[in-house]
Amino acid sequence: MKYLLVVALLIGGYFLFLNKQPAPAAFSGKKHEQLIMYSLTTCGYCKQKAKALEAAGIPYQEYFIDVDQNRREELDKKLTLSGLPAKGYGTPIFDAYGYILPNNPSISTLQSYQNDG
Numbered sequence: 627m628k629y630l631l632v633v634a635l636l637i638g639g640y641f642l643f644l645n646k647q648p649a650p651a652a653f654s655g656k657k658h659e660q661l662i663m664y665s666l667t668t669c670g671y672c673k674q675k676a677k678a679l680e681a682a683g684i685p686y687q688e689y690f691i692d693v694d695q696n697r698r699e700e701l702d703k704k705l706t707l708s709g710l711p712a713k714g715y716g717t718p719i720f721d722a723y724g725y726i727l728p729n730n731p732s733i734s735t736l737q738s739y740q741n742d743g
């Protein structure tokens with residue numbers, strides 16, 4: 627009985643882990659030489675990520691999609707072109723050299739695209 631409980635917990639934990647993985651990167655159809663961070667002015671995660679990027683020495687351009695409708699539309703278009711739905715992601719969302727990375731990707735993930743770019 628204990629064995630079955632342990633197996634059930636391990637399987638359940640594995641599926642929880644899988645569900646917490648960030649959305650995969652999707653190609654937006656156009657490579658470029660820039661890391662773009664789409665943020666909200668009220669987003670604490672965005673502020674933390676900006677500090678982390680600066681500490682890591684990674685150059686980036688930040689756009690605030692809650693105050694700049696043109697940038698919001700640009701992001702929605704990139705999400706659509708990359709095959710991702712235009713709504714339902716947490717910020718920051720990155721365009722890493724042509725690859726869309728939603729849901730606050732890690733610094734190491736962003737660095738991997740920088741190195742490949």
